[in-house]
Structure formats: structure tokens, C-alpha cells
Amino acid sequence: MDEPSRGPVRLVLFGAPGVGKGTQAQGLQKWFGAPHVSTGDMLRAAIREGTPLGKQARAVVERGELVPDALVSALVAERLAQPDVREGFILDGYPRTVRQADDLDAALKGRGSAVDVVVNLEVPPAEIVERLAGRRSCPACGAVYHVRLKPPKAADLCDACGGRLTQRLDDAPDVVQGRLRVYEAQTAPVLEHYRSRGLLVDVDGRGTPDEVAARIVEAVERRR
Ligand code: AMP
Numbered sequence: 001m002d003e004p005s006r007g008p009v010r011l012v013l014f015g016a017p018g019v020g021k022g023t024q025a026q027g028l029q030k031w032f033g034a035p036h037v038s039t040g041d042m043l044r045a046a047i048r049e050g051t052p053l054g055k056q057a058r059a060v061v062e063r064g065e066l067v068p069d070a071l072v073s074a075l076v077a078e079r080l081a082q083p084d085v086r087e088g089f090i091l092d093g094y095p096r097t098v099r100q101a102d103d104l105d106a107a108l109k110g111r112g113s114a115v116d117v118v119v120n121l122e123v124p125p126a127e128i129v130e131r132l133a134g135r136r137s138c139p140a141c142g143a144v145y146h147v148r149l150k151p152p153k154a155a156d157l158c159d160a161c162g163g164r165l166t167q168r169l170d171d172a173p174d175v176v177q178g179r180l181r182v183y184e185a186q187t188a189p190v191l192e193h194y195r196s197r198g199l200l201v202d203v204d205g206r207g208t209p210d211e212v213a214a215r216i217v218e219a220v221e222r223r224r
Helices: 021-032 039-049 052-063 069-080 098-109 125-133 173-187 190-195 209-222
Strands: 010-014 036-038 089-092 117-122 135-137 144-146 200-204
Touching (some): 010 021, 021 036, 021 144, 021 209, 036 039, 036 069, 039 052, 039 069, 052 069, 052 173, 069 098, 098 190, 117 209, 125 173, 190 200, 200 209
Parallel strands (some): 010 089, 036 089
Antiparallel strands (some): 135 144
8 A cells, every 4th residue: 555546635533542543644644645744743853852842842741631722733834834735644633622623724724725534543442551551662763663562673672763662751551541531521522523524434443553544545535
């Protein structure tokens, strides 16, 4: 699956933390002819680099709470103004509140475009907790692994770039419980925003990354 399909798509990958949005977005970029845009990755980069935004966001991200809508929406609007995402993008981790969904609609409308389809990845809560507890990532290149489901070839080292893998601070078990509560309270209501506009499609997020990718492709292609 590495040929662009039927032209770029403006896709939102939606779902609770740990359902596989980042993994799927990375793998599907070529197929959909659309770059992966992850607000979590952008915020972590800002924190690492110590930018003013990173300084504002750091404590909030580490606690597993949401960064204020205005900050995140400004970051996304700036990213969506770049030429590589004019025809298509795969948004991961945004929008996370109804306010952000409205901001996204407005930002795209200003450029004469709109979201084409929203894929809601569904994974049972017990499996989400296991996925997050075992998740490891490469701070250098962003590649994501799992100690049991997708181990690196050499323990704790990134297959792609050799970087030392780390566990995200917000994947600690007590923070994960809080993130899942934040999802239910603030993010799940976004589903209705898209369902009422006929843009939402539910996709089973269980199984191997390839199995899930095939379901996403089928669901998106059926809708356009
Ligand atoms: P993620 O990598 O998508 O799990 O995001 C990691 C963390 O970054 C979240 O727990 C939030 O603290 C912050 N974050 C990412 N995206 C957003 C967003 N759209 N709105 C608010 N905070 C966000």
C-alpha cells in the first residue's frame, strides 16, 4: 500500500489515546498522498526545543490535560497554511474539543476547503491501557514501538535511526487514566459534530496495524 489512491484526502483520524492514530497516520501518508499532522508531535517538539509555546504547554502535557484551544488551533492553522497540505492531510490528535472542531472548519473554509472524512478508530478500553503501557518511542525520529506487540530489533534502540527509545511521561499508568477521562469528557463530544455532518465513519481498531490500515482505506475510499 504505497501508491497514492484517488488523489489526496483531507482526513481526520479520531479516537481515544492509544487506539493507533499515530501509527496509522504514519503508515497511510503515501497511500492518501497526504502528510501526517500530529498536534501531539508538534507540541512535544516545541517542548523539546524550549520554544515559548513549549514552555507554556509542558506542564499541561505532562499532566495529560489539554493545552488551551486557542494555542493548539493557532498551531494547526499555521501548519495548514503550508503548501504541502493544501490538497490533503491526515490530522492526528486534533480536533480534541468541539471548539477546536469549529476552529478547524473555519480555518479550512477560509481556504475554500473542508474535511472530507473522519475515521473514528475504536479499541476496547482494556486493550488501550495495555497498548499505552507498552508504548515506546524514539525521541530522535518519532518512530513508535511496543514492547510486546511491535518490539524493536535491538532492545530499546530505534530500528530506523538507532536512537534510544523512551517512554512518554504521559504514558505512566496514573496519567493514562486521566487522559482517558479527558477524552470522554472533552473529546468524545466531537464525534457528534462530525456525525451530524455525515462525515464520520467508525472503524474497528483491533488487530495488526496492516489489518487496521486496510479497513481505514476501504472506509475512506467508500466515502469519496
Ligand atoms: P497525543 O500525542 O495526541 O496523545 O497528545 C499528547 C498530549 O499533547 C495530550 O495529552 C495533550 O496534553 C496535548 N495535545 C495534543 N493535541 C492536543 C489538542 N488538539 N488539544 C489540546 N491538547 C493537545
